[in-house]
Amino acid sequence: MKFEVLTDEEFKKFAYNHEQASFHQTLNWATLKAFTNWEKHLVGVKKNNKVIAASLILAKQTPIKKKMFYAPRGFLIDYDNFELLKFFTEGLKEYAKKNKAIFVKIDPYISYQERDLYGNIVEGGKNNKNAFNNLISLGYKHKGFNLMQEELQPRWIFVTQTKNTTVDEIMKNMDPKTRQILRKNERNKIKVREIGLDELEKFKKIMEHTGERRGFIDRPLAYYEHMYKAMHDDNFIKVMLAELDTDELIDEYKLEIKNINEEIKQREDKYNLDPSKVNKNKYDQKQNQAKNEINRIEKNIEHIKNLKDTHGKILTLGGIIFLINNKEVLSSVGGSYDELMEFQSAYTLHFAGMKYAIENNYDRYNFYGITGIFDESNPLFGLYSFKRDFGGKVVELIGEFDLIIDKSAWILYKNALKVYSIFKKIKK
Secondary structure, eight states: OEEEEOOHHHHHHHHTTSTTOOGGGSHHHHHHHHTTTOEEEEEEEEETTEEEEEEEEEEEEOTTSSEEEEETTOOBSOTTOHHHHHHHHHHHHHHHHHTTEEEEEEOOSSEEEEBOTTSOBOTTOOBOHHHHHHHHHTTOEEOOOOSSSOSSSOSEEEEEEOTTOOHHHHHHTSOHHHHHHHHHHHHTTEEEEEEOGGGHHHHHHHHHHHHHHHTOOOOOHHHHHHHHHHHHTTTOEEEEEEEEEHHHHHHHHHHHHHHHHHHHHHHHHHHHHOGGGSOHHHHHHHHHHHHHHHHHHHHHHHHHHHHHHHHOSEEEEEEEEEEEOSSEEEEEEEEEOGGGGGGOHHHHHHHHHHHHHHHTTOSEEEEEEOOSOOSTTSTTHHHHHHHHTTOOEEEEEOOOEEEESOHHHHHHHHHHHHHHHHHHHHHO
Protein backbone atom coordinates (compact mmCIF):
# COMPACT_ATOMS: atom_id res chain seq x y z
CA MET A 1 0.00 0.00 0.00
CA LYS A 2 1.05 3.58 -0.67
CA PHE A 3 -0.17 6.86 0.80
CA GLU A 4 -0.26 9.41 -2.03
CA VAL A 5 -1.49 12.78 -3.12
CA LEU A 6 -4.30 12.12 -5.62
CA THR A 7 -5.17 13.92 -8.83
CA ASP A 8 -8.60 15.46 -9.25
CA GLU A 9 -9.62 12.66 -11.60
CA GLU A 10 -8.39 9.88 -9.29
CA PHE A 11 -10.27 11.38 -6.36
CA LYS A 12 -13.45 12.01 -8.33
CA LYS A 13 -13.57 8.49 -9.76
CA PHE A 14 -13.23 6.96 -6.28
CA ALA A 15 -15.16 9.43 -4.13
CA TYR A 16 -18.32 10.08 -6.11
CA ASN A 17 -19.51 6.47 -5.94
CA HIS A 18 -18.23 5.57 -2.49
CA GLU A 19 -20.58 4.07 0.10
CA GLN A 20 -20.09 7.15 2.31
CA ALA A 21 -20.32 9.62 -0.58
CA SER A 22 -21.56 13.08 0.32
CA PHE A 23 -21.45 16.47 -1.34
CA HIS A 24 -18.86 17.47 1.32
CA GLN A 25 -16.36 15.04 -0.17
CA THR A 26 -16.39 16.45 -3.69
CA LEU A 27 -14.21 18.71 -5.79
CA ASN A 28 -17.26 20.96 -6.04
CA TRP A 29 -17.29 21.48 -2.29
CA ALA A 30 -13.58 22.30 -2.34
CA THR A 31 -14.24 24.89 -5.05
CA LEU A 32 -16.94 26.50 -2.89
CA LYS A 33 -14.79 26.51 0.27
CA ALA A 34 -11.96 28.19 -1.64
CA PHE A 35 -14.26 31.24 -1.63
CA THR A 36 -13.75 31.42 2.15
CA ASN A 37 -9.99 30.76 1.94
CA TRP A 38 -9.87 27.01 2.53
CA GLU A 39 -7.21 25.25 0.47
CA LYS A 40 -7.72 21.83 -1.10
CA HIS A 41 -5.68 18.67 -0.44
CA LEU A 42 -6.56 15.30 -1.99
CA VAL A 43 -4.93 12.28 -0.38
CA GLY A 44 -5.47 8.57 -0.46
CA VAL A 45 -4.13 5.05 -0.27
CA LYS A 46 -3.42 2.94 -3.32
CA LYS A 47 -2.99 -0.80 -3.56
CA ASN A 48 -1.76 -2.26 -6.83
CA ASN A 49 -2.18 1.22 -8.29
CA LYS A 50 -5.87 1.26 -7.34
CA VAL A 51 -7.31 3.80 -4.88
CA ILE A 52 -8.79 2.01 -1.85
CA ALA A 53 -9.21 5.00 0.50
CA ALA A 54 -9.30 8.76 -0.04
CA SER A 55 -10.22 12.09 1.45
CA LEU A 56 -10.65 15.71 0.59
CA ILE A 57 -8.80 17.68 3.27
CA LEU A 58 -9.54 21.37 3.67
CA ALA A 59 -6.80 23.48 5.26
CA LYS A 60 -7.02 26.94 6.75
CA GLN A 61 -4.45 29.20 8.36
CA THR A 62 -5.06 29.89 12.07
CA PRO A 63 -4.06 32.97 14.09
CA ILE A 64 -1.03 31.08 15.42
CA LYS A 65 0.41 30.78 11.88
CA LYS A 66 -0.22 27.05 11.58
CA LYS A 67 -3.03 25.24 9.79
CA MET A 68 -6.20 23.48 10.77
CA PHE A 69 -6.90 20.40 8.63
CA TYR A 70 -10.51 19.29 8.20
CA ALA A 71 -11.87 16.27 6.35
CA PRO A 72 -15.53 17.29 5.93
CA ARG A 73 -17.75 14.34 6.83
CA GLY A 74 -14.65 12.22 7.35
CA PHE A 75 -12.50 9.99 5.19
CA LEU A 76 -13.88 7.75 2.46
CA ILE A 77 -12.56 4.57 3.99
CA ASP A 78 -13.64 1.30 5.60
CA TYR A 79 -13.36 2.31 9.27
CA ASP A 80 -13.76 -1.34 10.29
CA ASN A 81 -10.56 -2.26 8.43
CA PHE A 82 -8.08 -1.46 11.19
CA GLU A 83 -4.94 -2.08 9.14
CA LEU A 84 -6.10 0.18 6.32
CA LEU A 85 -7.24 2.89 8.73
CA LYS A 86 -3.92 2.69 10.60
CA PHE A 87 -1.90 2.96 7.38
CA PHE A 88 -4.00 5.91 6.16
CA THR A 89 -3.68 7.64 9.56
CA GLU A 90 0.11 7.25 9.67
CA GLY A 91 0.42 8.61 6.13
CA LEU A 92 -1.91 11.49 6.92
CA LYS A 93 0.02 12.37 10.08
CA GLU A 94 3.24 12.64 8.13
CA TYR A 95 1.57 14.65 5.35
CA ALA A 96 -0.13 16.99 7.81
CA LYS A 97 3.11 17.58 9.70
CA LYS A 98 4.94 18.52 6.48
CA ASN A 99 2.13 21.00 5.73
CA LYS A 100 2.33 22.61 9.21
CA ALA A 101 -1.01 21.32 10.47
CA ILE A 102 -1.91 21.54 14.15
CA PHE A 103 -4.55 18.80 13.99
CA VAL A 104 -6.88 16.99 11.59
CA LYS A 105 -10.61 17.21 12.34
CA ILE A 106 -13.02 14.60 11.01
CA ASP A 107 -16.78 14.01 11.44
CA PRO A 108 -17.44 10.71 9.63
CA TYR A 109 -20.70 10.31 7.74
CA ILE A 110 -21.50 7.02 9.46
CA SER A 111 -24.03 6.31 12.19
CA TYR A 112 -23.04 5.40 15.73
CA GLN A 113 -26.06 3.25 16.54
CA GLU A 114 -29.37 2.65 14.79
CA ARG A 115 -32.41 4.61 16.01
CA ASP A 116 -36.09 4.68 15.11
CA LEU A 117 -38.62 7.40 14.29
CA TYR A 118 -38.76 8.52 17.93
CA GLY A 119 -35.01 8.49 18.55
CA ASN A 120 -35.05 5.19 20.47
CA ILE A 121 -32.13 2.81 20.01
CA VAL A 122 -33.18 -0.14 17.82
CA GLU A 123 -32.57 -3.36 19.73
CA GLY A 124 -30.20 -5.53 17.69
CA GLY A 125 -29.84 -2.73 15.13
CA LYS A 126 -26.73 -1.88 13.15
CA ASN A 127 -23.96 0.12 14.76
CA ASN A 128 -20.44 1.34 14.05
CA LYS A 129 -18.97 0.97 17.52
CA ASN A 130 -16.09 -1.05 16.12
CA ALA A 131 -15.22 1.86 13.82
CA PHE A 132 -15.44 4.20 16.81
CA ASN A 133 -13.06 2.01 18.83
CA ASN A 134 -10.62 1.78 15.92
CA LEU A 135 -10.40 5.57 15.70
CA ILE A 136 -9.89 5.92 19.46
CA SER A 137 -7.15 3.26 19.50
CA LEU A 138 -5.32 5.15 16.73
CA GLY A 139 -5.22 8.35 18.76
CA TYR A 140 -8.25 10.24 17.46
CA LYS A 141 -9.75 12.35 20.27
CA HIS A 142 -13.55 12.15 20.32
CA LYS A 143 -15.30 15.47 20.99
CA GLY A 144 -18.15 13.78 22.85
CA PHE A 145 -21.64 12.46 22.19
CA ASN A 146 -23.20 15.89 22.05
CA LEU A 147 -26.98 16.21 21.97
CA MET A 148 -27.33 19.74 20.65
CA GLN A 149 -25.77 21.47 17.62
CA GLU A 150 -22.33 22.56 18.81
CA GLU A 151 -20.30 20.87 16.07
CA LEU A 152 -19.30 22.02 12.57
CA GLN A 153 -21.91 19.69 11.08
CA PRO A 154 -24.94 18.25 12.91
CA ARG A 155 -24.40 14.94 14.71
CA TRP A 156 -28.13 14.23 14.72
CA ILE A 157 -30.11 14.18 11.49
CA PHE A 158 -33.50 12.95 10.30
CA VAL A 159 -33.95 10.96 7.08
CA THR A 160 -36.70 9.29 5.07
CA GLN A 161 -35.90 6.31 2.87
CA THR A 162 -37.04 7.01 -0.70
CA LYS A 163 -35.50 4.26 -2.82
CA ASN A 164 -37.95 1.72 -4.28
CA THR A 165 -40.98 3.47 -2.82
CA THR A 166 -43.76 5.69 -4.12
CA VAL A 167 -45.21 9.07 -3.23
CA ASP A 168 -48.42 7.35 -2.07
CA GLU A 169 -46.45 5.07 0.29
CA ILE A 170 -44.55 8.06 1.70
CA MET A 171 -47.83 9.93 2.19
CA LYS A 172 -49.31 6.93 4.01
CA ASN A 173 -46.50 6.99 6.58
CA MET A 174 -46.93 10.70 7.37
CA ASP A 175 -48.71 12.10 10.37
CA PRO A 176 -52.34 12.92 9.38
CA LYS A 177 -51.78 16.60 10.20
CA THR A 178 -48.87 16.77 7.73
CA ARG A 179 -50.97 15.16 4.98
CA GLN A 180 -53.76 17.62 5.73
CA ILE A 181 -51.43 20.63 5.42
CA LEU A 182 -49.96 19.34 2.16
CA ARG A 183 -53.43 18.88 0.65
CA LYS A 184 -54.51 22.30 1.87
CA ASN A 185 -51.42 23.87 0.28
CA GLU A 186 -52.24 22.10 -2.96
CA ARG A 187 -55.77 23.50 -2.88
CA ASN A 188 -54.30 26.93 -2.15
CA LYS A 189 -52.27 26.68 -5.36
CA ILE A 190 -48.88 26.81 -3.62
CA LYS A 191 -46.29 25.65 -6.13
CA VAL A 192 -42.57 24.92 -5.99
CA ARG A 193 -40.28 26.26 -8.69
CA GLU A 194 -36.56 25.78 -9.31
CA ILE A 195 -34.64 29.00 -9.84
CA GLY A 196 -31.31 29.73 -11.48
CA LEU A 197 -28.36 31.97 -10.80
CA ASP A 198 -30.21 35.05 -12.04
CA GLU A 199 -32.85 34.76 -9.30
CA LEU A 200 -30.67 33.83 -6.32
CA GLU A 201 -31.25 37.25 -4.81
CA LYS A 202 -34.84 36.14 -4.08
CA PHE A 203 -33.50 33.26 -2.00
CA LYS A 204 -30.96 35.53 -0.31
CA LYS A 205 -33.76 37.90 0.79
CA ILE A 206 -35.64 34.96 2.34
CA MET A 207 -32.55 33.90 4.28
CA GLU A 208 -31.79 37.46 5.37
CA HIS A 209 -35.32 37.79 6.75
CA THR A 210 -35.11 34.36 8.40
CA GLY A 211 -31.79 35.28 10.00
CA GLU A 212 -33.27 38.44 11.49
CA ARG A 213 -36.16 36.41 12.92
CA ARG A 214 -34.03 33.57 14.32
CA GLY A 215 -31.03 35.62 15.38
CA PHE A 216 -28.27 34.46 13.01
CA ILE A 217 -26.17 36.33 10.47
CA ASP A 218 -26.78 35.05 6.97
CA ARG A 219 -24.08 34.50 4.38
CA PRO A 220 -23.60 37.14 1.65
CA LEU A 221 -25.25 36.76 -1.75
CA ALA A 222 -21.82 36.12 -3.28
CA TYR A 223 -21.51 32.91 -1.21
CA TYR A 224 -24.78 31.54 -2.59
CA GLU A 225 -23.67 32.51 -6.10
CA HIS A 226 -20.36 30.66 -5.63
CA MET A 227 -22.23 27.65 -4.23
CA TYR A 228 -24.51 27.58 -7.24
CA LYS A 229 -21.64 27.90 -9.73
CA ALA A 230 -19.59 25.22 -7.96
CA MET A 231 -22.43 22.70 -7.73
CA HIS A 232 -24.85 23.29 -10.60
CA ASP A 233 -23.03 21.82 -13.60
CA ASP A 234 -22.78 18.42 -11.88
CA ASN A 235 -26.45 18.58 -10.77
CA PHE A 236 -25.43 18.75 -7.11
CA ILE A 237 -27.73 21.66 -6.27
CA LYS A 238 -31.33 22.77 -6.67
CA VAL A 239 -32.61 26.07 -5.32
CA MET A 240 -36.37 25.87 -4.91
CA LEU A 241 -38.91 28.56 -4.07
CA ALA A 242 -42.49 28.11 -2.88
CA GLU A 243 -44.78 30.62 -4.54
CA LEU A 244 -48.45 31.54 -4.60
CA ASP A 245 -50.19 33.22 -7.55
CA THR A 246 -52.76 35.48 -5.85
CA ASP A 247 -54.92 35.84 -8.99
CA GLU A 248 -55.04 32.06 -9.43
CA LEU A 249 -56.10 31.56 -5.80
CA ILE A 250 -58.73 34.31 -6.00
CA ASP A 251 -60.16 32.69 -9.15
CA GLU A 252 -60.31 29.37 -7.30
CA TYR A 253 -62.14 31.00 -4.40
CA LYS A 254 -64.63 32.62 -6.80
CA LEU A 255 -65.27 29.24 -8.41
CA GLU A 256 -65.97 27.77 -4.95
CA ILE A 257 -68.48 30.57 -4.27
CA LYS A 258 -70.15 29.93 -7.63
CA ASN A 259 -70.49 26.21 -6.87
CA ILE A 260 -71.90 26.87 -3.39
CA ASN A 261 -74.41 29.37 -4.79
CA GLU A 262 -75.55 26.74 -7.28
CA GLU A 263 -76.06 24.27 -4.42
CA ILE A 264 -78.05 26.91 -2.50
CA LYS A 265 -80.22 27.55 -5.58
CA GLN A 266 -80.84 23.82 -6.14
CA ARG A 267 -81.94 23.29 -2.54
CA GLU A 268 -84.12 26.42 -2.75
CA ASP A 269 -85.80 25.25 -5.95
CA LYS A 270 -86.47 21.82 -4.47
CA TYR A 271 -87.95 23.37 -1.34
CA ASN A 272 -90.16 25.81 -3.28
CA LEU A 273 -91.41 23.01 -5.53
CA ASP A 274 -92.88 21.07 -2.61
CA PRO A 275 -92.04 22.28 0.93
CA SER A 276 -93.88 19.32 2.47
CA LYS A 277 -91.26 16.90 1.15
CA VAL A 278 -88.33 18.83 2.71
CA ASN A 279 -87.22 18.74 6.34
CA LYS A 280 -87.35 22.44 7.17
CA ASN A 281 -84.78 22.30 9.99
CA LYS A 282 -82.23 20.43 7.87
CA TYR A 283 -82.94 22.74 4.93
CA ASP A 284 -82.33 25.88 7.00
CA GLN A 285 -79.23 24.38 8.57
CA LYS A 286 -77.64 23.51 5.19
CA GLN A 287 -78.52 26.88 3.67
CA ASN A 288 -77.05 28.75 6.63
CA GLN A 289 -73.90 26.63 6.57
CA ALA A 290 -73.47 27.36 2.86
CA LYS A 291 -73.95 31.11 3.35
CA ASN A 292 -71.47 31.11 6.23
CA GLU A 293 -68.99 29.28 4.00
CA ILE A 294 -69.42 31.97 1.32
CA ASN A 295 -68.77 34.65 3.95
CA ARG A 296 -65.60 32.83 5.03
CA ILE A 297 -64.35 32.55 1.44
CA GLU A 298 -65.11 36.21 0.75
CA LYS A 299 -62.99 37.17 3.76
CA ASN A 300 -60.20 34.97 2.36
CA ILE A 301 -60.47 36.80 -0.97
CA GLU A 302 -60.13 40.17 0.76
CA HIS A 303 -57.13 38.89 2.70
CA ILE A 304 -55.41 37.63 -0.47
CA LYS A 305 -56.16 40.93 -2.23
CA ASN A 306 -54.48 42.80 0.63
CA LEU A 307 -51.44 40.53 0.38
CA LYS A 308 -51.36 41.15 -3.37
CA ASP A 309 -51.42 44.92 -2.81
CA THR A 310 -48.53 44.61 -0.33
CA HIS A 311 -46.34 41.97 -1.96
CA GLY A 312 -47.40 41.79 -5.60
CA LYS A 313 -49.25 39.24 -7.72
CA ILE A 314 -46.80 36.40 -7.01
CA LEU A 315 -46.09 35.80 -3.32
CA THR A 316 -42.67 34.28 -2.61
CA LEU A 317 -43.32 32.29 0.56
CA GLY A 318 -40.05 30.51 1.27
CA GLY A 319 -37.16 28.56 -0.20
CA ILE A 320 -34.71 25.69 0.33
CA ILE A 321 -31.33 24.83 -1.17
CA PHE A 322 -31.17 21.09 -1.82
CA LEU A 323 -27.71 19.53 -2.15
CA ILE A 324 -27.62 16.24 -4.01
CA ASN A 325 -25.22 13.36 -4.54
CA ASN A 326 -25.66 9.89 -5.94
CA LYS A 327 -27.27 8.62 -2.72
CA GLU A 328 -29.38 11.36 -1.17
CA VAL A 329 -31.22 14.64 -1.54
CA LEU A 330 -30.36 16.87 1.40
CA SER A 331 -32.14 19.96 2.68
CA SER A 332 -29.14 22.19 3.29
CA VAL A 333 -30.50 25.61 4.23
CA GLY A 334 -33.87 27.31 3.94
CA GLY A 335 -36.29 29.83 5.35
CA SER A 336 -39.57 31.66 4.94
CA TYR A 337 -41.15 35.08 5.39
CA ASP A 338 -42.66 35.65 8.82
CA GLU A 339 -45.66 37.59 7.50
CA LEU A 340 -46.51 34.69 5.16
CA MET A 341 -46.03 31.83 7.65
CA GLU A 342 -49.78 31.13 7.55
CA PHE A 343 -49.23 29.27 4.26
CA GLN A 344 -46.78 26.80 5.88
CA SER A 345 -44.71 26.61 2.72
CA ALA A 346 -41.95 24.56 4.40
CA TYR A 347 -44.21 21.49 4.19
CA THR A 348 -44.62 21.84 0.43
CA LEU A 349 -40.91 22.55 -0.12
CA HIS A 350 -39.75 19.48 1.81
CA PHE A 351 -42.37 17.35 0.09
CA ALA A 352 -41.03 18.56 -3.27
CA GLY A 353 -37.54 17.41 -2.22
CA MET A 354 -38.92 14.02 -1.16
CA LYS A 355 -40.76 13.58 -4.46
CA TYR A 356 -37.60 14.46 -6.40
CA ALA A 357 -35.68 11.82 -4.42
CA ILE A 358 -38.38 9.20 -5.08
CA GLU A 359 -38.74 9.98 -8.79
CA ASN A 360 -34.96 9.85 -9.34
CA ASN A 361 -34.42 6.73 -7.19
CA TYR A 362 -32.14 8.30 -4.56
CA ASP A 363 -31.66 6.25 -1.39
CA ARG A 364 -33.06 8.83 0.97
CA TYR A 365 -34.31 12.33 1.61
CA ASN A 366 -32.26 14.01 4.33
CA PHE A 367 -34.02 16.68 6.41
CA TYR A 368 -30.60 17.24 8.03
CA GLY A 369 -30.02 18.71 11.46
CA ILE A 370 -32.05 18.02 14.59
CA THR A 371 -31.00 17.61 18.23
CA GLY A 372 -30.67 14.41 20.24
CA ILE A 373 -33.11 15.36 23.01
CA PHE A 374 -36.52 13.93 22.11
CA ASP A 375 -38.47 15.63 24.85
CA GLU A 376 -40.93 18.49 24.57
CA SER A 377 -38.94 20.41 27.20
CA ASN A 378 -36.15 20.79 24.60
CA PRO A 379 -36.48 24.30 23.09
CA LEU A 380 -35.63 22.80 19.68
CA PHE A 381 -38.12 19.92 19.95
CA GLY A 382 -40.30 21.53 17.27
CA LEU A 383 -37.46 21.19 14.75
CA TYR A 384 -37.50 17.43 15.29
CA SER A 385 -41.28 16.98 15.53
CA PHE A 386 -41.84 18.85 12.24
CA LYS A 387 -39.48 16.48 10.42
CA ARG A 388 -40.67 13.38 12.30
CA ASP A 389 -44.24 13.93 11.12
CA PHE A 390 -43.13 13.28 7.51
CA GLY A 391 -42.08 9.75 8.56
CA GLY A 392 -38.59 8.30 8.61
CA LYS A 393 -35.97 7.78 11.30
CA VAL A 394 -33.45 9.54 13.49
CA VAL A 395 -29.80 9.04 12.55
CA GLU A 396 -27.16 9.47 15.23
CA LEU A 397 -23.79 10.07 13.58
CA ILE A 398 -20.54 9.00 15.19
CA GLY A 399 -19.38 12.53 15.98
CA GLU A 400 -16.29 14.73 15.68
CA PHE A 401 -12.71 13.59 16.25
CA ASP A 402 -9.41 15.48 16.35
CA LEU A 403 -6.14 13.84 15.37
CA ILE A 404 -3.49 15.98 17.05
CA ILE A 405 -0.36 16.55 14.97
CA ASP A 406 1.46 19.26 16.98
CA LYS A 407 0.49 19.04 20.67
CA SER A 408 2.09 22.32 21.85
CA ALA A 409 0.53 24.24 18.93
CA TRP A 410 -2.81 22.51 19.62
CA ILE A 411 -2.80 23.71 23.27
CA LEU A 412 -1.96 27.23 22.11
CA TYR A 413 -4.72 27.08 19.48
CA LYS A 414 -7.31 25.85 22.01
CA ASN A 415 -6.47 28.67 24.43
CA ALA A 416 -6.62 31.25 21.63
CA LEU A 417 -10.00 29.83 20.59
CA LYS A 418 -11.35 30.17 24.14
CA VAL A 419 -10.31 33.83 24.28
CA TYR A 420 -11.88 34.44 20.86
CA SER A 421 -15.15 32.78 21.98
CA ILE A 422 -15.30 34.99 25.09
CA PHE A 423 -14.81 38.18 23.06
CA LYS A 424 -17.39 36.97 20.52
CA LYS A 425 -19.99 36.45 23.28
CA ILE A 426 -19.24 39.88 24.78
CA LYS A 427 -19.62 41.49 21.35
CA LYS A 428 -22.90 39.64 20.72
